[in-house]
Amino acid sequence: MTEVLLEAKAVSKRFGGVVALKNIDLVQHRGETLGMIGPNGSGKTTFVNLISGHTRLSSGSIAFDHVSLAGKNPSQVAKAGLTRTYQAVRVFGELTVRENVATALVDARVRLGAEAVDELADWLRISHRYEARAGGLTLMEQRQLELLMRLVQQPKLMMLDEPVGGLSSSEVRTMIGLLSELKSRCTVFVIEHTMKVIRELADKVVVLMAGEKLAEGSPTDILADQRVIDRYLGTADA
Amino acid sequence: MTQSFKTGGRIQGHSANLLLLAGFAIVAFVLPIALSGNRYLAFVAGVTMIHILWACGMNLLYGYTGLMPLMFAGIAGISAYTVVDLTANGWSFWLALPVGALAASITGTVLGLPSLRLKGFYFTLCSLVIQTVMTLGFIYFSGLTNGDTGFSQIPLPSLRGEPLSSLSYDLVLAAAAVLGVMVLIAIMRSTLGRRLIAIREDDELAAMLGINVTGYKMIAFFVGSLFAGVGGALYAPYIGFISPRSFDVLISMNIWLMVAFGGRGTIWGPVLGAALLAPLSFFLQEYYTIKDVLYGALIIAVIVLMPAGLLGSLGRTPRLPAAEIDAPVPRRSPK
Ligand SMILES: Nc1ncnc2c1ncn2[C@@H]1O[C@H](COP(=O)(O)OP(=O)(O)O)[C@@H](O)[C@H]1O
Numbered sequence: 298m299t300e301v302l303l304e305a306k307a308v309s310k311r312f313g314g315v316v317a318l319k320n321i322d323l324v325q326h327r328g329e330t331l332g333m334i335g336p337n338g339s340g341k342t343t344f345v346n347l348i349s350g351h352t353r354l355s356s357g358s359i360a361f362d363h364v365s366l367a368g369k370n371p372s373q374v375a376k377a378g379l380t381r382t383y384q385a386v387r388v389f390g391e392l393t394v395r396e397n398v399a400t401a402l403v404d405a406r407v408r409l410g411a412e413a414v415d416e417l418a419d420w421l422r423i424s425h426r427y428e429a430r431a432g433g434l435t436l437m438e439q440r441q442l443e444l445l446m447r448l449v450q451q452p453k454l455m456m457l458d459e460p461v462g463g464l465s466s467s468e469v470r471t472m473i474g475l476l477s478e479l480k481s482r483c484t485v486f487v488i489e490h491t492m493k494v495i496r497e498l499a500d501k502v503v504v505l506m507a508g509e510k511l512a513e514g515s516p517t518d519i520l521a522d523q524r525v526i527d528r529y530l531g532t533a534d535a
Numbered sequence: 536m537t538q539s540f541k542t543g544g545r546i547q548g549h550s551a552n553l554l555l556l557a558g559f560a561i562v563a564f565v566l567p568i569a570l571s572g573n574r575y576l577a578f579v580a581g582v583t584m585i586h587i588l589w590a591c592g593m594n595l596l597y598g599y600t601g602l603m604p605l606m607f608a609g610i611a612g613i614s615a616y617t618v619v620d621l622t623a624n625g626w627s628f629w630l631a632l633p634v635g636a637l638a639a640s641i642t643g644t645v646l647g648l649p650s651l652r653l654k655g656f657y658f659t660l661c662s663l664v665i666q667t668v669m670t671l672g673f674i675y676f677s678g679l680t681n682g683d684t685g686f687s688q689i690p691l692p693s694l695r696g697e698p699l700s701s702l703s704y705d706l707v708l709a710a711a712a713v714l715g716v717m718v719l720i721a722i723m724r725s726t727l728g729r730r731l732i733a734i735r736e737d738d739e740l741a742a743m744l745g746i747n748v749t750g751y752k753m754i755a756f757f758v759g760s761l762f763a764g765v766g767g768a769l770y771a772p773y774i775g776f777i778s779p780r781s782f783d784v785l786i787s788m789n790i791w792l793m794v795a796f797g798g799r800g801t802i803w804g805p806v807l808g809a810a811l812l813a814p815l816s817f818f819l820q821e822y823y824t825i826k827d828v829l830y831g832a833l834i835i836a837v838i839v840l841m842p843a844g845l846l847g848s849l850g851r852t853p854r855l856p857a858a859e860i861d862a863p864v865p866r867r868s869p870k
């Protein structure tokens with residue numbers, strides 16, 4: 298657990314006049330589950346967009362697995378073994394689940410055999426839906442498919458942007474179960490805007506507030522941190 | 536209830552495709568022989584074969600990759616003019632054809648570059664401008680194109696010194712159409728096909744999955760333009776006459792209509808569309824005002840009533856979203 302997998306140094310992002318992220322330093326080790334929390338608009342999604350190559354940095358640097366991600370586009374980042382999900386679920390809606398998975402396999406970093414795909418699909422409880430059109434799945438099933446499409450690529454790091462957003466409370470339980478098992482398959486970075494999910498999953502928590510890092514520490518430390526309580530956890534948003 | 540990833544899927548669909556391909560090949564090769572007594576009908580069939588080839592190329596770009604290139608005819612024209620110029624300078628047609636087709640491919644790849652930035656409707660608009668400029672170019676560079684007048688009395692190619700008979704050339708056109716469909720089937724069975732469909736469906740998600748969107752869009756343009764180019768090269772000696780109007784935006788629209796009417800993103804829809812619409816324009820030639828109205832009405836009908844086209848609407852589920860010309864998205868940021 299000592300090897301650094303992801304390292305962001307003084308990462309900043311401005312959108313015109315809006316400063317979305319200001320001087321974020323962050324280190325994630327291999328195998329360590331990192332949780333990022335913060336109210337809506339605090340810059341969590343922007344942070345993932347910067348790392349996955351969807352958005353360009355204004356300043357700062359990001360290294361993944363000892364290699365700089367500067368100038369890399371999303372497909373190059375994916376090839377390096379870093380994958381992500383979207384806050385609003387995103388699958389190829391007009392294609393079947395099987396076709397979605399097959400598409401994920403085409404340019405995967407490591408090519409997985411059909412048995413291994415089935416094993417993952419069984420674990421995610423989606424293998425009975427192979428022939429279904431992805432757009433017709435429930436939100437929960439789409440999130441399961443999303444995870445399957447990422448996992449067949451054998452990523453080193455998976456960044457999840459609010460993976461339980463929009464799910465019912467029983468589905469949230471199931472998803473938390475899946476995600477805690479996911480930790481044994483790859484390193485996980487998870488964004489949530491409540492402490493509930495993070496507390497169960499994360500080894501380390503980073504709190505964002507209006508684009509700045511407010512605090513960092515173990516979930517218990519964070520829950521006890523007076524600044525965090527005053528400025529975030531004490532508010533209705535958390 | 537669990538299924539396996541490997542089994543099932545597209546195997547069934549593929550054997551159906553091969554059967555249809557065999558049927559199509561038989562029809563394509565028998566037709567010129569059966570019609571050899573009637574030169575006019577044989578000619579209509581030959582022109583239809585060229586349009587089937589073009590429709591396959593347009594389908595690769597529009598139907599499968601989600602790019603609507605309205606400069607498609609212009610790209611075919613590049614090849615046609617190249618071939619006519621080279622053969623006039625003593626080249627063998629069979630050597631000029633690959634050169635012309637390659638010229639079209641390279642041109643198409645370069646002219647497709649705006650699609651890397653412009654999405655949906657914006658690229659279509661841009662391609663319309665490109666087509667207009669190409670048409671002007673065909674008029675302007677009269678040293679190469681003979682300007683507005685164009686070239687006439689382009690001879691049929693010869694083989695071993697002997698000019699080909701009309702029937703032999705009809706068979707060449709049939710072979711080109713069959714080969715075009717075969718290549719399209721092969722592409723869509725390959726991982727290239729998967730990548731193109733992924734780009735059509737959601738290019739940002741495709742990139743996230745490691746697909747080199749830029750590279751594969753360029754490959755799509757290269758291959759699609761190759762179809763345009765081979766068709767253009769074959770077209771010139773068959774009609775015997777080319778001018779800037781042979782490759783203007785109306786021709787691009789016609790080819791697009793064949794794809795959209797038949798069913799974009801299916802192998803056989805555009806073939807059917809070309810087989811129905813290419814002869815139609817011959818049979819309506821004398822009523823050209825009706826023809827234009829009919830074509831206009833057909834374009835509207837396809838867009839409004841059956842966006843998935845004939846075969847797309849008959850197929851199991853409508854596989855494609857209603858609007859391909861998507862709403863202008865101001866660089867959607869992933870949320
Ligand atoms: N593409 C963009 N253009 C302009 N502003 C943006 C863009 N993306 C995000 N922002 C702004 O950046 C800030 C952080 O947003 P976001 O990262 O989505 O927050 P979170 O995911 O924590 O809710 C917000 O003020 C948002 O309006």
Ligand SMILES: [Mg+2]
Pocket residue numbers: 341342343384
């Ligand atoms: Mg967000």
